[in-house]
Amino acid sequence: MIARLWGVPVEWEEESVILRSGDVGYRVHLSPCSHQKLRSRPEGLVLELLIQHFWNEHLEAPLLAGFPDxxxxxxxxxxxxxxxxxxxxxxxxxxxxxxxxxxxxxxxxxxxxxxxxxxxxxxxxxxxxxxxxxxxxxxxxxxxxxxxSGKGSESPASLARSVQDVLVRQFGHSPQEAQKLVSEALRRQPSISSMEELFQEVYRVGTQ
The missing domain is CATH 1.10.150.20 (5' to 3' exonuclease, C-terminal subdomain)
Incomplete structure (x- = not known):
């Protein structure tokens, strides 16, 4: 069961967004309020969404609902x-x-x-x-x-472990690559205090 997704928006639809997480694109439905707020953010930023999954006989396909908070x-x-x-x-x-x-x-x-x-x-x-x-x-x-919710309260070591795990499991990086990317991001911005900030710093510079 999907509980959270971290991904980069690749396409905005009327009521949803396509998030690229690793090699998979997930269609996540958003509230109008969150859709407007998240769409106004700069391109290329990693979004972190809480996810709820729905699938029953009344739905044509599984539905993912996403929440930024x-x-x-x-x-x-x-x-x-x-x-x-x-x-x-x-x-x-x-x-x-x-x-x-x-x-x-x-x-x-x-x-x-x-x-x-x-x-x-x-x-x-x-x-x-x-x-x-x-x-x-x-x-x-x-x-x-x-x-x-933990924002701003996690230690740098805990944040590093969490983000490295996502980079490996969802974005396809090797453990060594993930560790290097996170270490360099924290070296550039030692004041980072949340997973979202750390992801943004990793992808601000790039992963290549």
Whole structure:
């Protein structure tokens, strides 16, 4: 099961992105909010996405949903509990930041929910009914996830091991190549504090 992907965007589609990870191109569906935010980044940067995999008799092919941060993934999973919402429908609802969405739910504002694409009166009431009693828990959970996600808190040695493992397993480098690439990146930028920053430094210079 795919839990995370690190890859370089090679093609942006209307609701998804094709990520090249090693010799494989993965189509990953994104929320409108994340699609807009990630697409505006400079070309060639490695993206790190949390992944959820869906495949059932109602889908023509397996579907990968990607999230740049755990807050959005948490809200997505709560929306999936709303009767009648499939994974793509739940993703499309996330056209605004997580904090704004939770504020709408906390205010019981069906009118603002209906401003989202594909949301009518009935769907808005379902969403409010499902989420309103849990909005404080969701907000607390997303805050705790953000604080414990590890960004900025891993040691250089731990970051190096994690990135080297991905370079070998997903990008096809030998262990020796991966170790050299990571060591040189950390030498150039010793203040690096996250996997994303380390990947960007490795690929900023190049891997050839």
């Amino acid at each position: 755990p807050d959005e993934q948490t809200l997505f999973n709560q929306l999936r509990k709303v009767p009648g919402l499939g994974p793509l429908s739940a993703l499309r609802l996330l056209a605004i930041p997580v904090g704004d969405f939770l504020t709408i739910v906390r205010d019981n504002d069906a009118g603002r929910l209906k401003g989202l694409k594909g949301v009518g009166e009935k769907t808005a009431r379902k969403i409010l009914g499902e989420l309103r009693g849990n909005v404080d828990w969701i907000a607390e959970s997303t805050s705790m996830i953000s604080l414990s």
